[in-house]
Amino acid sequence: MASEEIIGLIAAALTTSSFVPQVYKAWKFNSTKDISMTMYLVFCTGTVLWLIYGIRIDSLSIVIANAVTMLLSLLIIIAKLKFK
Amino acid sequence: MASEEIIGLIAAALTTSSFVPQVYKAWKFNSTKDISMTMYLVFCTGTVLWLIYGIRIDSLSIVIANAVTMLLSLLIIIAKLKFK
Numbered sequence: 001m002a003s004e005e006i007i008g009l010i011a012a013a014l015t016t017s018s019f020v021p022q023v024y025k026a027w028k029f030n031s032t033k034d035i036s037m038t039m040y041l042v043f044c045t046g047t048v049l050w051l052i053y054g055i056r057i058d059s060l061s062i063v064i065a066n067a068v069t070m071l072l073s074l075l076i077i078i079a080k081l082k083f084k
Numbered sequence: 085m086a087s088e089e090i091i092g093l094i095a096a097a098l099t100t101s102s103f104v105p106q107v108y109k110a111w112k113f114n115s116t117k118d119i120s121m122t123m124y125l126v127f128c129t130g131t132v133l134w135l136i137y138g139i140r141i142d143s144l145s146i147v148i149a150n151a152v153t154m155l156l157s158l159l160i161i162i163a164k165l166k167f168k
Binding site: 008014017018019043053061 | 087098110119123129130136
């Protein structure tokens with residue numbers, strides 16, 4: 001594997017896993033008041049386009065990262081809808 | 085410009101600009117209780133690595149997106165430190 005793909009995979013692991021504590025916090029405390037719904041709606045749409053981009057430029061890091069991040073941001077959107 | 089770079093730039097514009105309403109909300113309402121500090125610390129570190137990755141694979145979309153996203157996530161970290 002090329003060294004840039006290793007950097008990309010570590011970057012992907014960090015930016016993707018970063019959403020886990022936010023999902024955990026929202027669902028544990030049932031509170032999402034300070035979280036911006038606009039942010040997650042726009043972000044989620046963006047990850048769909050990044051996914052297409054990753055497939056087009058054949059970047060494994062971008063594809064994996066954005067598939068998982070999209071799902072995690074969806075969980076935050078659901079929490080935001082559920083816990084006002 | 086290749087069509088995948090146009091998709092990448094739109095993706096970058098969306099995921100990057102998505103942080104603006106969160107920055108605005110945190111600084112307007114001086115409240116960050118529901119925002120996960122762990123998320124933004126890990127996320128910010130990840131954007132630094134994405135920046136290096138973008139430079140290495142010569143992707144303009146990734147470089148611009150992550151430079152700006154890193155700055156916006158820093159503003160959320162500062163808000164989180166300032167408004168408990």
